[in-house]
Amino acid sequence: MKRNIIIVVLMVLAVCARAAGNGDSLRTRSYTVRVNDTSTFTLKLAFDKNETPVYYYRNIFTPVCLTGECKPVYINLYWDLLGNYVRYDFPPGEILTKADHRPFKPDDYTKLQGILANTSSIFSELQMADLIAPGTENLADSADGKTGATPKKLKTEVIEGAVYTCFTIWHLANGPVKKEMEKITAGYKSNALLHQFLQSNNHHYQYWAMERVMDKEGNITKGHESDIKYIISGNNLFTARYALQKAAPRFFVADTMQLWLWSTYQQATYPLQNAILKKLAEVKMGSELTTRLAANLTASNNEQFKLMLAALNAQRQLPPQAMRQIAGYLEDPGPGDAAALYALLKKFKPDNEVKNKLKQYETQHPQNEL
Amino acid sequence: MKRCKTLSMRVISCLFLLLFNIAGVKAQQHVFVETESFEDKGGWVIDQQSFPVIHSSYLMAHGMGRPVKDAATTVSFAKKGKYRVWVRTKDWAPFPKGPGRFQLTVDGKTLSPVFGESGNDAWKWYDGGEVDIQKEQVKLSIHDLTGFNGRCDAILFTDNAKFIPPASNEALTAFRSKLLNLTAAPKDGGNYDLVVVGGGIAGTCAAISASRLGLKVALIQDRPVLGGNNSSEIRVHLMGDIDKNHYPKLGRIVREMDNGDPGNGNPDAKEYGDARKIQIVKAEKNISLFLNTHVYKIEKGNNKITAVIGRNIATNQEYRFTGTYFSDCTGDGTVGYLAGADYRFGRESKSETKESLAAEKADSFTLGTSNLWASVPTDTVSSFPATPWALQFSDEYHIDEAKSDWEWETGFGNFNTIYQAEQLRDHNLRAIYGNWSYLKNNKKDKYAKNALAWVAYIGGKRESRRIIGDHVLTQMDIQDGVQYPDGCVTATWTIDLHFPQEKNSQYFQGQEFFASTKHIRVAPYTIPYRCLYSRNITNLFMAGRNISTTHVAFGSTRVMRTCGMMGEVVGYAAFIGKKHNTSPKGVYEKHLSELMGIIKD
Numbered sequence: 019m020k021r022n023i024i025i026v027v028l029m030v031l032a033v034c035a036r037a038a039g040n041g042d043s044l045r046t047r048s049y050t051v052r053v054n055d056t057s058t059f060t061l062k063l064a065f066d067k068n069e070t071p072v073y074y075y076r077n078i079f080t081p082v083c084l085t086g087e088c089k090p091v092y093i094n095l096y097w098d099l100l101g102n103y104v105r106y107d108f109p110p111g112e113i114l115t116k117a118d119h120r121p122f123k124p125d126d127y128t129k130l131q132g133i134l135a136n137t138s139s140i141f142s143e144l145q146m147a148d149l150i151a152p153g154t155e156n157l158a159d160s161a162d163g164k165t166g167a168t169p170k171k172l173k174t175e176v177i178e179g180a181v182y183t184c185f186t187i188w189h190l191a192n193g194p195v196k197k198e199m200e201k202i203t204a205g206y207k208s209n210a211l212l213h214q215f216l217q218s219n220n221h222h223y224q225y226w227a228m229e230r231v232m233d234k235e236g237n238i239t240k241g242h243e244s245d246i247k248y249i250i251s252g253n254n255l256f257t258a259r260y261a262l263q264k265a266a267p268r269f270f271v272a273d274t275m276q277l278w279l280w281s282t283y284q285q286a287t288y289p290l291q292n293a294i295l296k297k298l299a300e301v302k303m304g305s306e307l308t309t310r311l312a313a314n315l316t317a318s319n320n321e322q323f324k325l326m327l328a329a330l331n332a333q334r335q336l337p338p339q340a341m342r343q344i345a346g347y348l349e350d351p352g353p354g355d356a357a358a359l360y361a362l363l364k365k366f367k368p369d370n371e372v373k374n375k376l377k378q379y380e381t382q383h384p385q386n387e388l
Numbered sequence: 389m390k391r392c393k394t395l396s397m398r399v400i401s402c403l404f405l406l407l408f409n410i411a412g413v414k415a416q417q418h419v420f421v422e423t424e425s426f427e428d429k430g431g432w433v434i435d436q437q438s439f440p441v442i443h444s445s446y447l448m449a450h451g452m453g454r455p456v457k458d459a460a461t462t463v464s465f466a467k468k469g470k471y472r473v474w475v476r477t478k479d480w481a482p483f484p485k486g487p488g489r490f491q492l493t494v495d496g497k498t499l500s501p502v503f504g505e506s507g508n509d510a511w512k513w514y515d516g517g518e519v520d521i522q523k524e525q526v527k528l529s530i531h532d533l534t535g536f537n538g539r540c541d542a543i544l545f546t547d548n549a550k551f552i553p554p555a556s557n558e559a560l561t562a563f564r565s566k567l568l569n570l571t572a573a574p575k576d577g578g579n580y581d582l583v584v585v586g587g588g589i590a591g592t593c594a595a596i597s598a599s600r601l602g603l604k605v606a607l608i609q610d611r612p613v614l615g616g617n618n619s620s621e622i623r624v625h626l627m628g629d630i631d632k633n634h635y636p637k638l639g640r641i642v643r644e645m646d647n648g649d650p651g652n653g654n655p656d657a658k659e660y661g662d663a664r665k666i667q668i669v670k671a672e673k674n675i676s677l678f679l680n681t682h683v684y685k686i687e688k689g690n691n692k693i694t695a696v697i698g699r700n701i702a703t704n705q706e707y708r709f710t711g712t713y714f715s716d717c718t719g720d721g722t723v724g725y726l727a728g729a730d731y732r733f734g735r736e737s738k739s740e741t742k743e744s745l746a747a748e749k750a751d752s753f754t755l756g757t758s759n760l761w762a763s764v765p766t767d768t769v770s771s772f773p774a775t776p777w778a779l780q781f782s783d784e785y786h787i788d789e790a791k792s793d794w795e796w797e798t799g800f801g802n803f804n805t806i807y808q809a810e811q812l813r814d815h816n817l818r819a820i821y822g823n824w825s826y827l828k829n830n831k832k833d834k835y836a837k838n839a840l841a842w843v844a845y846i847g848g849k850r851e852s853r854r855i856i857g858d859h860v861l862t863q864m865d866i867q868d869g870v871q872y873p874d875g876c877v878t879a880t881w882t883i884d885l886h887f888p889q890e891k892n893s894q895y896f897q898g899q900e901f902f903a904s905t906k907h908i909r910v911a912p913y914t915i916p917y918r919c920l921y922s923r924n925i926t927n928l929f930m931a932g933r934n935i936s937t938t939h940v941a942f943g944s945t946r947v948m949r950t951c952g953m954m955g956e957v958v959g960y961a962a963f964i965g966k967k968h969n970t971s972p973k974g975v976y977e978k979h980l981s982e983l984m985g986i987i988k989d
């Protein structure tokens with residue numbers, strides 16, 4: 019099996035059928051994918067009742083050859099709408115066998131799923147020739163090392179006696195066909211699909227859709243605001259942080275948004291909390307959020323104290339209530355730093371109460387300490 | 389000042405009576421307890437890796453998420469009455485608050501403060517409140533609450549309610565030394581032909597090689613086991629070939645050390661043969677083995693080391709070892725550094741070394757430090773707590789592995805191997821526990837029945853200082869296969885320079901913990917003897933990862949069988965040096981043929 023199949027032409031065969039191999043009766047559409055001048059294969063896209071695309075699949079028949087001897091493998095592969103491998107199953111009556119014709123055991127099938135789902139598998143770096151190259155067994159094993167196909171590494175990443183089968187199917191599942199699926203899916207882009215993607219918990223879908231509902235400045239296409247909020251408050255730190263960082267500061271300006279952001283902050287993991295605090299330095303904070311931030315200034319650790327302080331420092335004005343709150347910490351800044359609090363308060367227009375606290379601080383910390 | 393008798397030799401709790409000169413200030417009683425000297429360590433472990441920073445070892449509750457057994461000791465008080473208790477600790481993972489919580493029990497009463505969750509990762513003294521001491525001997529114990537690496541350096545009792553123990557490192561070190569009576573002269577550790585510091589594969593082989601030629605040797609190692617990275621504390625397997633040797637005689641001792649290949653991070657500690665290594669050394673009548681002894685000071689005159697001072701990592705007893713020759717096999721190049729040997733840290737630039745693989749600009753980038761770990765399948769389902777203080781993972785990014793391999797690696801210029809050894813280890817722990825917690829709680833199908841069997845708490849270091857010798861091995865030496873007349877140890881490993889794995893960098897920029905490498909294959913080549921002694925400290929040898937190479941060449945020389953053979957050569961060279969009463973350099977200049985003769989025969 020060559021790694022670099024070139025998929026040249028994509029022909030749409032608007033053939034309607036029922037999705038195979040999964041029992042339910044979804045409508046499908048077939049696409050003919052040209053691999054090279056002489057061969058093509060059929061890729062199927064399944065739709066749900068509302069005519070929304072749901073997944074791709076392919077009924078595969080492939081020979082797996084090892085030193086001249088070939089055996090047929092029948093298997094169905096399934097992908098999500100962006101061509102990420104999801105699962106496999108078999109046409110009725112088909113199984114996989116090992117080199118000595120023994121059938122796969124249940125554990126082997128579980129392991130196979132793990133192997134196919136691993137996009138960074140050692141197979142990605144290998145050609146079939148690497149597996150059968152004479153001397154493979156003599157390669158020094160890693161010192162540190164993943165010296166390509168070290169026999170040991172291969173052992174943990176493949177099913178013994180079925181290396182070629184694993185290799186062949188892995189490349190079918192993770193090969194260039196992915197790009198073709200992405201292209202086909204792009205043709206189905208609609209608001210509904212974007213909503214569905216953003217709310218999906220599939221991070222591939224979410225990144226793909228975010229690229230399409232947010233412009234360079236981070237402005238969000240009308241109607242998708244709550245989708246973005248869903249991602250920011252979701253439990254994937256990485257998509258949450260990405261959405262938060264990418265969204266234009268303007269997105270967080272309304273009072274309701276700020277309260278929402280604060281409640282998100284309180285539920286968030288530590289790294290996301292820090293990302294939110296960093297974002298706040300770009301956002302014009304209303305008095306409600308400012309006061310809450312001020313109230314929590316010394317509640318956490320020094321790192322978050324600094325981030326909160328930076329957000330407060332970036333504001334044009336601080337509400338008096340927040341200033342008073344901050345002045346209250348001058349005496350005991352907890353994990354924070356009184357001098358930094360003092361400098362912050364000096365920057366804004368303090369009321370009398372705050373002025374008094376500042377004076378008190380000044381007497382306790384003579385000029386040369388300030 | 390008066391030194392008070394301690395209850396047991398091993399308990400360094402010392403009553404310190406400070407008589408101020410100023411009239412009217414009453415004498416104060418301090419009782420200083422080093423946790424590493426506790427009589428019963430329970431499930432706590434001794435960590436000495438931060439000695440270059442905090443000048444002390446400490447106890448740590450390394451329970452992999454299960455609280456460990458209490459550590460306990462008996463402390464003597466000369467005077468009854470009220471004492472304020474101070475506890476020196478830190479919050480090792482203040483994100484925002486770490487998990488290393490523990491409490492202190494004095495005479496059966498648990499003090500109310502919970503330590504280790506202050507949100508501050510600096511080592512500090514924390515007020516433990518007041519206790520009323522009504523007995524001469526009082527039981528003191530530390531009680532771990534989480535099993536997640538809470539740590540405690542020392543405990544101070546003072547009857548002066550206003551006394552605040554010193555905060556700065558220097559002041560505290562002085563205070564500690566006084567209270568532990570370390571200002572007194574160290575015990576005599578003996579006089580040797582060769583003093584080998586560092587009992588990794590390199591140091592152990594050096595000691596054995598010299599001793600078998602009749603030299604009197606001290607082998608000083610700061611852990612309870614030998615083998616360094618190949619010990620069960622770190623679990624790295626031996627690499628580098630010994631069957632392609634230019635001089636087949638080398639590698640014999642390495643072969644004895646070799647306990648078979650269990651891979652990296654094998655969950656079975658026995659596979660690494662700690663006991664066997666110690667037996668082999670103990671069978672050598674010319675070797676005096678000093679385990680648990682950390683060398684931190686040297687004495688010298690005229691660019692010649694006269695003695696090294698080591699401190700026991702548990703009792704804090706100090707020893708002074710004198711010798712004719714010293715061999716720096718610490719990996720960190722500590723002996724050379726202390727003696728003022730020329731050394732290098734980080735990468736050289738291309739323009740400096742002319743190496744194609746060198747960095748554009750010189751910098752302090754080093755290969756990283758690893759804490760390997762392994763889980764094992766069990767019969768029953770087990771749980772693992774959430775770890776909000778650790779690195780965070782999700783379905784999108786996590787490491788889907790039941791055990792580690794070499795790639796679990798932190799450093800790469802983000803942290804200093806020597807001075808941030810604690811942060812490096814802690815970052816590794818945050819990666820391991822965060823990822824494991826993710827797998828256990830979100831991938832139950834695969835991991836519900838797996839349990840952590842082992843997580844290293846001693847960091848496995850790859851690269852630290854490199855002591856400069858009369859020759860600095862380069863990429864060209866390696867790739868051109870230059871055979872110098874003093875070329876002795878044959879090396880076969882690839883030039884194997886790690887960098888943060890791309891995907892890991894994308895998710896954890898600046899906090900990478902997973903590495904990649906490119907192996908650049910080499911034909912077997914030899915390392916010159918001149919890389920094995922210091923160019924300016926006249927009686928200092930080196931063997932192991934801290935020999936005289938460029939960063940690029942180190943990429944190939946550092947594997948352990950190769951390091952072991954360097955040790956073998958150092959042993960031979962010390963023998964010839966002694967025979968002709970000359971320096972390591974003198975051996976090269978005047979007796980090279982004799983040295984090569986031993987190696988060849």
Ligand SMILES: Cc1cc2nc3c(=O)[nH]c(=O)nc-3n(C[C@H](O)[C@H](O)[C@H](O)COP(=O)(O)OP(=O)(O)OC[C@H]3O[C@@H](n4cnc5c(N)ncnc54)[C@H](O)[C@@H]3O)c2cc1C
Pocket residue numbers: 160161162163585586587588589590591608609610611615616617618624625626627628652681682683684717718719720722757758760793794848849850931932933934946947948949951
């Ligand atoms: C995760 C990992 C994977 C690796 N993979 C491989 C591999 O597969 N194969 C391979 O061969 N190599 C591998 N390496 C590299 C190799 O382990 C090191 O280069 C090697 O350990 C160097 O040996 P050494 O004896 O010089 O130093 P070390 O093994 O570091 O031993 C030095 C010893 O000295 C002690 N010591 C340090 N300072 C003092 C002091 N002041 N006083 C007293 N004692 C002291 C230390 O505790 C330590 O035990 C790997 C390294 C790591 C960390």
